[in-house]
Amino acid sequence: MLLIHCPWCGIERPEIEFRCGGEAHIDRPGQPGDLDDRQWADFLYMRSNPKGLLAERWRHVHGCGRFFNAVRHTVSDSFVCVYKTGEPCPDLEALAREGAQ
Amino acid sequence: MTRFSFWELARKAVNAHQDWGHQWRKPDPKPEYDVIIIGAGGHGLATAYYLAKEHGVTNVAVLEKGWLGGGNTGRNTTIVRSNYLWEESEGLYDQAMDLWQDLSQELNYNIMYSARGVMMLAHTVHDVQVFKRHVHANRLAGVQNEWLTPEEAKAYCPPLNIGKNIRYPVMGAALQRKAGVARHDAVAWGYARGADQYGVDIIQNCAVTGIRRAADGSVSGVETSRGFIGAKKVGVVAAGHTSVVMDMAGVRMPLESNPLQALVSEPVKPCFPCVVMSNTVHAYLSQSDKGELVIGAGTDQYVSYSQTGGLQITTHTVDAICELFPMFRRMRMLRNWGGIVDVTPDRSPIIGKTPVPGLFVNCGWGTGGFKATPGSGHVFAHTIARDEPHRINAPFTLDRFRTGRLIDEAAAAAVAH
Amino acid sequence: MTQRNRTQEGGRIDREAPVSFTFDGKRYQGFAGDTLASALLANDVHLVGRSFKYHRPRGIVTAGSEEPNALVGVARSQARHLSGEATPNLRATQVEIHDGLAAESQNRWPSLSFDIGAVNDKLSPLFVAGFYYKTFMWPKSFWNKVYEPFIRSAAGLGRAPKKPDTDTYANTYAHCDVLVAGSGPAGLAAALAAARSGARVILADEQAEFGGSLLHERGAEIDGKPASDWLAGALAELGDNPRVTLLPRTTVFGYFNHNFLALAERVTDHLAKPDPERPRERMWQVRAKQVVIASGAIERPLVFPENDRPGVMMAEAGRIYANRYGVLPGKRIAVATACDSAWRAAFDIAEAGGAIAVIADLRADPPADLVARAAALGVRVERGCAVTGVIGKTRVKRVLLGRISDAGVLSAGEVDVDCLLMSGGWTPNVSLHSQARGKLDWQADKGAFLPGDPVQAQGSAGSCRGVDGLAEVLADGARAGVAAATAVGHEGDTPEFAATGGEAGDGWWLGAVPHDRDAARVRAFVDFQNDVTAKDVKLAVREGMQSIEHIKRYTTTGMATDQGRLSNMNALSIASGALGNEIPQVGLTTFRQPYTPVTFGTLATTSRGDLFDPVRKTPIHDWAAKQGAAFEDVALWKRAWYFPKGGEDMHDAVARECRTVRESVGLFDATTLGKIEIVGPDAAEFLNRIYTNPWTKLGVGKLRYGLMLNEAGFIMDDGVVGRLAEDRFHVTTTTGGAPRVLAHMEDYLQTEWSDLDVWLTSTTEQWAVIAVQGPKAREAIAPLVDDIDLSGDAFPHMSVREGHVMGGIPCRLFRMSFTGEAGYEINVPPSRARAIWEAVWANVEKLGGCAYGTETMHVLRAEKGYIIVGQETDGTVTPDDVGMTWAIGKKKPDFVGKRSLARPDLVAEGRKQMVGLLTKDGKTLLEEGAQVTVERSPARGTSALGHVTSSYRSPAAGRPIALAMIAGGRARIGETLHVPMPDGGIAVEVVRPVFVDPEGTRLNV
Known part of the structure; x- marks a missing residue:
């Protein structure tokens, strides 16, 4: 069971307090009607699903109830960082280079 | 050769x-x-x-x-079965089902296809509606599937607890007899x-x-x-x-890749004659030729390529096994492992x-x-x-x-x- | 009752406390402190089981949890055994005996000494690795009927319990600074060091007593005291420290992500008369800041012909039985070894009174001091000498010796013995390190894999990382303990322990031992339980299996209940030789949890019956139960399904309830519906985006039916929404959908629409909901309502008012209907709900009304053609499919799911649409889920037009009615279609999906 740091509560709590919300930074288009079917399908369904660092959404559902983002390595399952919703996505490639060192 | x-x-x-x-x-x-x-x-x-x-x-x-x-x-x-709901799926899985029946002979390699029957349990009124819809759809498509009362389910799988003393009593089951398991x-x-x-x-x-x-x-x-x-x-x-x-x-x-876990018990003499699946309480159980109870657990909620998962996923499934088959509570988990499943929307x-x-x-x-x-x-x-x-x-x-x-x-x- | 192999003195057993138990029905005596294995050996019983495949007679091999052979069925008493409550496959080496304990051998019929299944051993020339993949294919029909049942009955070990388990299990969550797994010298030193620095420590050990090798270390001294005295002092110190938790009989079985570990504690199985209040076992789920793995090393068997005979045992096990349990494993003992430690076992046994017939060391040049000591004891020593065979079927009688030379192996005669101790050296126990995903490093000079760099917050100490010798192991443990404590912020000096004795044991052997026997005829076992021989491993390689994973799976080596703890390294070595590859290139199979098997009940803990899943009950539940209601499970809720009266079946009860609601009034508990309060200046805009419907113009005090889609455009949930103020809405959801809907709303609000000033609060538990439906609904509630004008003009259909009932109890009163009748839903605080319900009930009864359940609710709504999400819809249905384009706000630029509704397949011709169906004969009730076709008797494989979603006997329509999803259904109204059933097709007419009051006039009375 993962141990997850909630940036809103400032504490670590076990995974069962959280719900994973899938890949982060897939913004809903402001004008969905302007997208063609292919673009809309990309938004709805296409995911990077990387073997490596992934920015993903978590919600502290049995805590503060708030969403936040986390960068996690999908092979080791270790968290690299957490940050609040609305903050920009860290440079995953740079983080990966750091992690490799 | x-x-x-x-x-x-x-x-x-x-x-x-x-x-x-x-x-x-x-x-x-x-x-x-x-x-x-x-x-x-x-x-x-x-x-x-x-x-x-x-x-x-x-x-x-x-x-x-x-x-x-x-x-x-x-x-x-x-687990091998083909009693899916949609025509597209029925076509895909039932063709595979036909191939399974002769696969040992086709390959000249005993893949030990065991037509033990796969029984899917219904625990709520909604489950009953869903599974009966499957049975009707499958019959029309020529895919084997039948509805069993709780008593019939118990007769097919004697260890099954059909008492009212469990949290989600068994209300019936859909059975595909020629379904089963293979090595x-x-x-x-x-x-x-x-x-x-x-x-x-x-x-x-x-x-x-x-x-x-x-x-x-x-x-x-x-x-x-x-x-x-x-x-x-x-x-x-x-x-x-x-x-x-x-x-x-x-x-x-x-696609998203999630960990999926499974486990086996220590081997015991034959005690479980078929495959039982319950989506509602999350339990999938059969007994292998070696005598191990083979149990499918759930997926973790996050993307991972680690081939490991959380203990809570495993225990949740074992909970359900013990609820449906209370005599297995004293059995023991021998080995627990994970795979990576690629899941579409x-x-x-x-x-x-x-x-x-x-x-x-x-x-x-x-x-x-x-x-x-x-x-x-x-x-x-x-x-x-x-x-x-x-x-x-x-x-x-x-x-x-x-x-x-x-x-x-x-x-x-x-x-x- | 004699214990003829018991020594006169020594050991940690309590000779004043005899214990009586049975094995295969025969009564034996042991002492308190014995394991079943030590007690049986004391009685000179070696033969305890039969192997998995060949049913070969097998004896006790080890003294620990890695035991592959001595697996028995155990019950607290013979009576429980006979009633089918025995636990199968317990290791006799772990079972502590108590008075009355009844154990039975396994995998034999009719008896252990005469087993019909042993015919398999005669067929072993055929039954080699993977033989079943090559045969049993002809004739095809024989597989399921003959071959497979035969294979299955021969396989398996013990018998599964037949009766439900009556014992209980418990669960504990714990946190600590340092978890120490293993209480041998390394683990003890680590625990002492960490505890002295102030860290919170959990020390767990799978054995009944802490101490590991110190429990059988004879002659060693620590800090000037005998090891056992030092051990007692160390345990006293740890026991007195309130920050230390000592867990004996507790196996650290799983090492998960982020230093989460699972432990299984055996609480009462060792007691003759346990307190019934105590659990049988307890699972500990521990989040440890640091972990010290001190899991020791496991002695490795030698792979020589007939090495599986009862009486062949690990050398260290022999030493443990002699020193710790006061039991000699035999009267006349041979030792086959490649490792120093077996010599010391021989010396200890000799001192305890056993006769050592010979020590045969594979090494040409074993240490001189050992040889000298053997000479002093008068023990024959053979150097460069292998055991090449064992004579004796159910017990060792003789061993064959062979001298190893450049020319090969030459016979060196035979020795009469009744026990053979063997040692191929030690395999560091890296299982937990590997479970924690730490890599393993191959150390060619030690012939062992050792822990590589830790991945998690962990370290290894002692012989599990290849450190040998008591003094070195203690020092390594102290180092690891301080390192762990320091890592979590505690400071302390590294304690120093002065130890003598317990010397390191050098020497090792991997793989098959050379011999001079007929290779085609003899079998040297690698995996005892699964009967895998060295030849099987070579055969797998010959057939193209290159990876150790293939070899494991093809031969089943390492897949027995010891999970390869004894066999893996030998199998790997043999495979590596056959492949001509180095061991690391062949690979090591992955170590997985659990470390040793864990009881299902321990994993399930208290989760059974009502604790399996939380049960949610409404404040009206007890009332309904008293009225004799039947209940159904909907999500976590128990909902009243119907209220049978005087022997009514469900059908009669529902028919009466339906009639009563339409004729007078019915009372329904709608508390389980999800409720969400949506508040804020942008509340209406939020609803605009979340629901298909428009909300801006909904007046305060008005209700509107809301339809919710997922982003893919399919119906996700529905419910009635009331506007209580410009900035306040009361939203209802389906019972099962409530958590999902709130999560969906929060997701959009928090992550997409941070521009909106809105708050969402679940109020499902804040309001109990009493639905009163029927033409006399107003009469039923009017006397109870304090301050709301109920007249049709002041409070029309689809309105909401806040006010009070029964003299000041606040309520939100909804005028709405899910039945087609005029009706109200009284939302009140749950604490007052029962009283209000009973007050309304009194009026309802006076008016000739009834209480009704979910089934009647379903019928009444179906008569009106109202959908139920999850019944008419199945996640593939759009608003248009169910005729609800009216619920879509056409002028809204966007809402969740809107874009998807324009996708090609969602606007395609021929989608399934909701219609009504009436059977032509007016009598037949269709089955829900039944398929609908054009043809009366469709050919196999015909595509269905759709299916029946809801079907009921309708008292109002006077006939059965059904709703269905039919391809192009709305254009087929008036057509005759068929519902094909096993006994023939049923003709149905397609009709509009409304069967009662199509104009809706009854709603507005």
Whole structure:
């Protein structure tokens, strides 16, 4: 069971307090009607699903109830960082280079 | 290649089995093949086998970064059934079901298909409605499936607790009698040996690191840990790693890879005659030929390639097993492991062409790919050989996510009201 | 009752406390402190089981949890055994005996000494690795009927319990600074060091007593005291420290992500008369800041012909039985070894009174001091000598010796013995390190894999990381303990322990031992339980299996209940030789949890019956139960399903309830519906985006039916929404959908629409909902309502008012209907709900009304053609499919799911549409889920037009009615279609999906 740091509560709590919300930074288009079917399908369904660092959404559902983002390595399952919703996505490639060192 | 039989076994016993040869070769890669299959799991090996056997395409390599059959093929709970809801799924899985029945004879490799019957339990009024809908739909399609009362379910599976003293009492069950289990490793090995006999090169410990494309955008071959290998047609059958491989060709996929766990008990004498599945309480149980209770647990909620999962996923399933089969509470978990399942938004696979000419994909089987192994290989081989999908896999396109023509087996079981 | 192999003195057993138990029905005596294995050996019983495949007689091999052979069925008493409550496959080496304990051998019939299944051993020339893949294919029909049942009955070990388990299990969550797994010298030193620095420590050990090798270390001294005295002092110190938790009989079985570990504690199985209040076992789920793995090393068998005979035992096990339990494993003992430690075992046993017939060391040049000591004891020593065979079927009688030379192996005669101790050296126990995903490093000079760099917050100490010798192990443990404590912020000096004795044991052997026997005929076992021989491993390689994973699966080596703890390294070595590859290239199979098998009940803990899943009950539940209601499970809720009166079946009860609601009034508990309060200046805009409907113009005090889609455009949920103020809405959801809907709303609000000023609060538990439906509904509630004008003009259909009932109890009163009748839903605080319900009930009864359940609710709504999400819809249905385009706000630029509704397949011709169906004969009730076709008797494989979603006997329509989803259904109204059933097709007419009051006039009375 993962141990997850909630940036809103400032504490670590076990995974069962959280719900994973899938890949982060897939913004809903402001004008969905302007997208063609292919673009809309990309938004709805296409995911990077990387073997490596992934920015993903978590919600502290049995805590503060708030969403936040986390960068996690999908092979080791270790968290690299957490940050609040609305903050920009860290440079995953740079983080990966750091992690490799 | 030696044909397997009791007499051959007895003959070889005379010389203490010194005379058995390799079941498959250990070839070095050739510079070029007509078709490269990426992934030597059951689906990939079956694809190669049927390419050679049904379509005469024998200049084929199957590339495997680890060892053949080492992914989900060797990690699943081996349930085989075809009582799916939608016509598209019925067609896909029932063709596989037909192939399972004679697969040992077809491959001359005993894959131990055991038609023990798969019973799916209903615990709520909603479950009853859903499963009866399956039974009616299956009957019309000619797919075996029948409805059992709780008492009939108990008669078919005596350890089942149909008492009212459990949290979600059993209200009935859908039973497919010819469904069952098979020996997973033997399926991979049988197809490997079969494909090898037709001249297919199975190249293990050969990781694909890139997909090379020609000027016109079509596939020209793959970069591997053993150098470049040319091919005009490449079929990706990489299960949990499909996104990673497809990314090499610049194709994004509607997939997420999740850990899926399973476990076995210590072996005991035969005590469990069939396969029981319960979606509502999350329990999947059968007994292997060795006597182990084989139990399927759930998926973790996050993307992971770690082949491990959380304890809470396992315990949740064991809870359900103990609730339905209270005599198994004193049994013990011997081994618990994880696989990586590639899941599509509608929980149905993608089998067909991709936007890249010459690149084909067979993926997204989620938690249920083993049962389709023969059929999946059969239709994928057809798709690659003819450059167009077989009638059966025609609906399972990547394009359905654009059009919205989803084949949503999971939604059909959604609980509300 | 004699214990003829018991020594006169020594050991940690309590000779004053005899214990009586049975094995295979025969009564034996042991002492308190014995394991079943030590007690049986004391009685000279070696033969305890039969192997898995060949049913070969097998004896006790080890003294620990890695035991592959001595697996028995155990019950607290013979009576429980006979009633089918025995636990199968317990290791006799772990079972502590108590008075009355009844154990039975397994995998034999009719008896252990005469087993019909042993015919398999005669067929072993055929039954080699993977033989079943090559045969049993002809004739095909024989597989399921003959071959497979035969294979299955021969396989398996013990018998599963037949009766439900009556014992209980418990669960504990814990946190600590340092978890120490293993209480041998390394673990003890680590625990002492960490505890002295102030860290919170958990020390767990799978054995009944802490101490590991110190429990059988004879002659060693620590800090000037005998090891056992030092051990007692160390345990006293740890026991007195309130920050230390000592867990004996507790196996650290799983090492998960982020230093989460699972432990299984055996609480009462060792007691003759346990307190019934105590659990049988307890699972500990521990989040440890640091972990010290001190899991020791496991002695490795030698692979020589007939090495599986009863009486062949690990050398260290022999030493443990002699020193710790006061039991000699035999009267006349041979030792086969490649490792120093077996010599010391021989010396200890000799001192305890056992006769050592010979020590045969594979090494040409074993240490001189050992040889000298053997000479002093008068023990024959053979150097460069292998055991090449064992004579004796159910017990060792003789061993064959062979001298190893450049020319091969030459016979060196036979020795009469009744026990053979063997040692191929030690395998560091890296299981937990590997479970934690730490890599393993191959150490060619030690012939062992050792822990590589840790991945998690962990370290290894002692012999599990290849450190040998008591003094070195203690120092390594102290180092690891301080390192762990320091890592979590505690400071302390590294304690120093002065130790003598317990010397390191050099020497090892991997793989098959050479011999001079007929290779085609003899079998040397690698995996005892699964009957895998060295030849099987070579055969697998010959057949093309290259990876150790293939070899494991093909031969089943390492897949027995010891998970390869004894066999893996030998199998790997043999495979590596056959492949001509180095061991690391062949690979090591992955270590997985659990470390040793864990009881299902321990994993399930308290989760059974009502604790399996929380039960949610409404405040009206007890009332309904008293009225004799039947209940159904909907999500976590128990909902009243119907209220049978005087012997009514469900059908009669529902028919009466339906009639009563339409004729007078019915009372329905709608508390389970989800409720969400949506508040804020942008509340209406939020609803605009979340629901298909428009909300801006909904007046305060008005209700509107809301339809919710997922982003894919399919119906996800529905419910009635009331506007209480400009900035306040009361939203209702389906019962099962409530958590999903709130999560969906929060997701969009928090992550997509941070521009909106809105708050969402679940109020499902804040309001109990009493639905009163029927033409007399107003009469039923009017006397109870304090301050709301109920007249049709003041409070029309689809309105909401806030006010009070029964003299000041606040309520939100909805005028709405899910039945087609005029009706109200009284939302009140749950604490007052029962009283209000009973007050309304009194009026309802006076008016000739009734209480009704979910089934009647379903019928009444179906008569009106109202959908139920999850019944008419199945996740593939759009608003248009169910005729609800009216619920879509056409002028809204966007809402969740809107874009998807324009996708090609969602606007395609021929989608399934909701219609009504009436059976032509007016009598037949269709089955829900039944398929609908054009043809009366469709050919197999015909595509269905759709299916029946709801079907009921309708008292109002006077006939059965049904709703269905039919391709192009709305254009087929008036057509005759068929519902094909096993006994023939049923003709149905397609009709509009409304069967009662199509104009809706009854709503507005």
